[in-house]
Amino acid sequence: MEEAKGNRTKVVGADGVTRRELATLPLVIGAIASTSASAQGGVAIDNASLADVQQALAAGTITSSALTQAYLARIEAYDRAGPRLNSVREVNPDALPIAARLDGVKPSTKQPLAGVPILVKDNIATGDKQHTTAGSLALDGAGARNDSTVVKQLRAAGAVILGKANLTEFANILAIGMPSGYSSLGGQVKNPYAPSLMVDEIVPVVQPGGSSAGSAVAVAAGLCAAAIGTETSGSLLSPATQNGVVTVKPTVGLIGRSGIIPISHSQDTAGPMTRTVRDAAILLNVLAAPDPHDPVTQHQQRPQDYTTGLDKEGLKGARIGIPSDPDDPLNDPFYGPLPQRSKEVMAQAIKVLQDLGATVVHAAIPEIGWIGGPGTTMAVLNRNPLGVNKGTPGTASLVFLYELKHDLNLYLRDWATGTRIKTLADVIAFNKANADKALRKRPRAICPN
Structure with a gap:
């Protein structure tokens, strides 16, 4: 990411994080000024792999607190300011206290992710102060009764849940013609390699992919050590391709789906977003486990250690x-x-x-x-009142349409808290009543200057 790597001057170490004034210089945290600094006092988080972060934490050259603060500062500099990537919909208010409790814990076989900051897509439930909204204004302020199975496994492995990644709203099942990487609550995710917009100031020059756009962009931009996305049909593969990161589309049944806002139980799955294939294998080791509330995981078969398959x-x-x-x-x-x-x-x-x-x-x-x-x-x-092709037919998957109503209604009933939205019908009614804010058209193609 050219804009995020132009001033690689700062060091993140066990003694904390050095910052310059944002008004003076775009903030870059994690760059190592010299070989000795890299060996003795930190990790270059702008392009560090998950394995690099694990190694630095295990060696004691960095603490989880310093690492978490560095990623938060980088989010502030590049997601909230600078190119405004919009890949992080919400930061976990408890990220730093959680990291502080893990400062004395080093990655191990039992807790391989101890102290590692990870983002999860904002359709993956967390039963804490964070919200789980699918990027939708209809679910603004909604929480969850409990952690999803994926988040439970991450926490058990020692991960610091850094926040929620932005996404294509409702994983791109909301309406015909919604833009890739756009949510009414989080705004438009931008590709970090080409964050500029078309002349209409709406459409990115290079699409971030959907629907796990925020997860992929955050990894590519060095805003987290790794991220978790989800896929029904291309939602891991597309953004990974668009942002040059690694993903795995797991077989349905490999990773538990309890507490993930659904589209289709026939196809939904969570999956890793990482910088390297080894990182993806490390995360699969954590995530691939039976889920007592997801019957399709009960007969899974997996290797003891996915990293043993990394054979040249x-x-x-x-x-x-x-x-x-x-x-x-x-x-x-x-x-x-x-x-x-x-x-x-x-x-x-x-x-x-x-x-x-x-x-x-x-x-x-x-x-x-x-x-x-x-x-x-x-x-x-197409009933989207802002849609370019309103009143014309679009195509939709039969499986998605039939399973969405059943599956989403169950999630809203059993998992969602702090919201009046209890059914798919409620979501539709909200969007109809608030179309000017909740819906957005995909404009016709416009050439950039």
């Missing part, structure tokens, strides 16, 4: 399928529509896999298996 020779002998067959060009829904530049990038990626020993198998997917194919979607009238 691991692709040798692996067979990797590519859903594109040169002999069947008319049945190529994924690779066929790609522009030439994208095709070249994919060809290079496939060659890298082959050079590392993988066997690539080209096979077209039958038409009935196309994502969004026959029988998987239905037409829905």
Whole structure:
């Protein structure tokens, strides 16, 4: 992130955090001025991996309090000020006291994340002073009766829940035509590599991806050691791609979903957002566990330690399928529509896999298996009063529509506190009554200057 790395001058150490006046210089916390400073007194949080942070905490060269304060200062400088990335919807008011209690605890086998500040997406419940809103004005001020299973596991592993990450509102199931990375409560998340907006001052030049936009941007911008996002269909993969971070789309049933504001129990899952593959494996070790309130997790199978699979020779002998067959060009829904530049990038990626020993198998997917194919979607009238295409039909997943009503109503009944919104019908009524604030159109494409 060019704007966030232009003045790498400060050191974060066990003795605390040094700050300059924001009015004088954009604040950069975590940069190491010299090799000796890096070895003796801190960690460069602007690009530190989760493993780097673990190592510094274990070595005692930094405390959880200093680390947490550094991330909070960086959030203030780049999320609230400067480029105003809007990736953090809310900071945990208890983050520093929690970190202080962990200052004497070093990462271990029992608590591998001891003292590590982590953000969670704002559709993941926390039963503390933080709010769980899905970024929606309808749920402004809403809390949760308890920690979600994911948050319980993070806390048990010693993590400091730093705050809630912004997102595409209700994980992009709110309305047709809502912008990627936008929530009525948190505003528009910006891509840290290109935080400027189009000439209309609304649409980002480079999209942050959705719906876990805030989680991905926060990791890319060095605002946390790692973050947790969620996915129903592309909501981890899309923002990871757009922001150059690592994610894993876990198989449904690997990570417990109790206390996560849902879309579809057939597809919803939480997942890690990290800087490296090793970091993702470290988080999977913590998150992949049976959830007594999520039946699909009861028969999960997982390795004892995901990091043991980090083998440089691991692709040798692996067979990797590519859903594109040169002999069947008319049945190529994924690779066929790609522009030439994208095709070249994919060809290079496939060659890298082959050079590392993988066997690539080209096979077209039958038409009935196309994502969004026959029988998987239905037409829905666009009633968004601010929508560009109001009054015209849009497409929506049948599974999402049917399961959303059931699943969201259960969450609002069993988990949500501090809100009058008790059903999906209440959300719809609120948005209709407050359309000018609660809804937002996706403007027509506008070219930047």
